[in-house]
Structure formats: C-alpha cells, structure tokens
Amino acid sequence: xxxxxxxxxxxxxxxxxxxxxxxxxxxxxxxxxxxxxxxxxxxxxxxxxxxxxxxxxxxxxxxxxxxxxxxxxxxxxxxxxxxxxxxxxxxxxxxxxxxxxxxxxxxxxxxxxxx
Amino acid sequence: xxxxxxxxxxxxxxxxxxxxxxxxxxxxxxxxxxxxxxxxxxxxxxxxxxxxxxxxxxxxxxxxxxxxxxxxxxxxxxxxxxxxxxxxxxxxxxxxxxxxxxxxxxxxxxx
Numbered sequence: 001x002x003x004x005x006x007x008x009x010x011x012x013x014x015x016x017x018x019x020x021x022x023x024x025x026x027x028x029x030x031x032x033x034x035x036x037x038x039x040x041x042x043x044x045x046x047x048x049x050x051x052x053x054x055x056x057x058x059x060x061x062x063x064x065x066x067x068x069x070x071x072x073x074x075x076x077x078x079x080x081x082x083x084x085x086x087x088x089x090x091x092x093x094x095x096x097x098x099x100x101x102x103x104x105x106x107x108x109x110x111x112x113x114x115x
Numbered sequence: 116x117x118x119x120x121x122x123x124x125x126x127x128x129x130x131x132x133x134x135x136x137x138x139x140x141x142x143x144x145x146x147x148x149x150x151x152x153x154x155x156x157x158x159x160x161x162x163x164x165x166x167x168x169x170x171x172x173x174x175x176x177x178x179x180x181x182x183x184x185x186x187x188x189x190x191x192x193x194x195x196x197x198x199x200x201x202x203x204x205x206x207x208x209x210x211x212x213x214x215x216x217x218x219x220x221x222x223x224x225x226x
C-alpha cells in the first residue's frame with residue numbers, strides 16, 4: 001500500500017508558466033517532506049523540503065506548500081524553464097534521516113517544459 | 116567533483132549468479148543507503164548503515180546483503196539474482212538527519 005502517492009505520472013507546461021506538482025500521503029506520522037529532481041542517467045538530487053510545523057517553504061523559483069489536514073503537498077515552479085524538465089519525486093519521513101525513519105518515495109511525476 | 120560514485124553503471128548477470136554492486140563517497144558521511152527502484156516505481160529503501168551499524172528494512176529479501184568495510188565504501192551483494200531483481204539500484208549518503216545525496220545508480224539486468 002503506497003504511503004506517498006503522486007497521481008500524475010506526467011505533466012506538460014509551457015515555458016514561463018507555473019508548474020504544479022502534487023503529492024498525497026496517508027501516514028499521519030510523517031513530519032518531514034522533500035522533493036527530489038532526477039534527470040535521465042543521474043541520481044535524484046535534493047530540491048526543497050518542508051517540516052510539518054510549516055505550511056510553506058520557498059527557495060527561488062521553487063515553493064513547497066503543505067496542507068496537513070488534507071495530507072497533501074505541492075511543488076510550485078514559477079516561472080518554469082526547459083531545464084526544469086525532469087522527473088520529480090516526492091518523499092516523506094518521520095524523524096528525518098534517523099534509523100527511526102527512512103525516506104518513503106512516490107513514483108514520480110515527469111515534468112516536460114516546452115519552449 | 117563526483118561525490119557519490121556507483122560502479123558499474125550497468126551490470127548484466129545471469130539468473131542465480133552472485134553479483135556485487137559498489138558505492139563510494141567523498142563526502143565523509145556517516146550514513147549510507149541502498150535503494151531499489153523498479154521501472155516506473157518509487158525508490159524503495161533496502162537497508163542502510165549508520166557508521167558500521169547495519170539497519171535492514173523488514174521487507175528486504177534475505178537474498179540481498181550489504182557490506183561497509185570503511186566510511187567511504189558500501190557494497191550491495193545479491194546472492195542469487197532472480198528475474199524480479201532487475202532494477203536500478205541507487206546508493207545515497209548523508210550525515211545523521213541531513214539531506215541524502217544520491218549516486219547515479221547501477222542498472223542491473225538479469226538474464
């Protein structure tokens with residue numbers, strides 16, 4: 001049973017517009033959430049994270065929103081650029097990084113940004 | 116400036132023939148992880164080492180073993196690969212409770 005769900009396998013967006021990638025989770029014990037970005041033939045790279053005590057975290061063009069009551073988080077990329085085309089993984093954990101918890105990943109959403 | 120290195124990038128093995136995948140890091144992180152990612156699936160943690168302390172996930176098959184001879188290196192041993200073990204194997208490292216850095220992965224093909 002998937003604890004982290006990314007229901008959209010793919011998303012296509014025009015350059016300059018907003019990309020919104022969604023993620024849902026089922027485990028209410030998760031207290032830290034991360035987004036990783038993966039280019040072909042490379043490993044996932046950390047993009048942005050958010051603690052459950054916050055509802056928003058921003059880093060440049062990337063913003064993550066967390067709605068704990070809905071068990072939902074989203075990644076906004078504004079403005080989208082062709083170089084953002086990649087697979088984006090949502091991940092969640094309890095007690096981040098420790099042996100008490102590990103990263104539970106979603107299946108990923110492939111973002112294509114068209115020039 | 117490679118930080119997490121995985122060798123080989125592609126590995127072909129025969130059904131039932133033991134295979135070892137390698138991971139090394141230049142970050143001096145104390146935690147090393149092995150993930151399995153099958154096609155169109157989420158990466159799934161197999162086990163991790165915190166220093167020399169081995170932590171196996173409950174649902175990791177016994178067919179998978181790991182060794183960490185020193186801080187820099189960690190190996191994934193598959194004792195008797197089956198067709199279902201064909202996947203991308205990702206190594207990651209971190210310091211305790213910090214961001215995980217992933218290697219490029221080794222794609223394993225079982226014939």
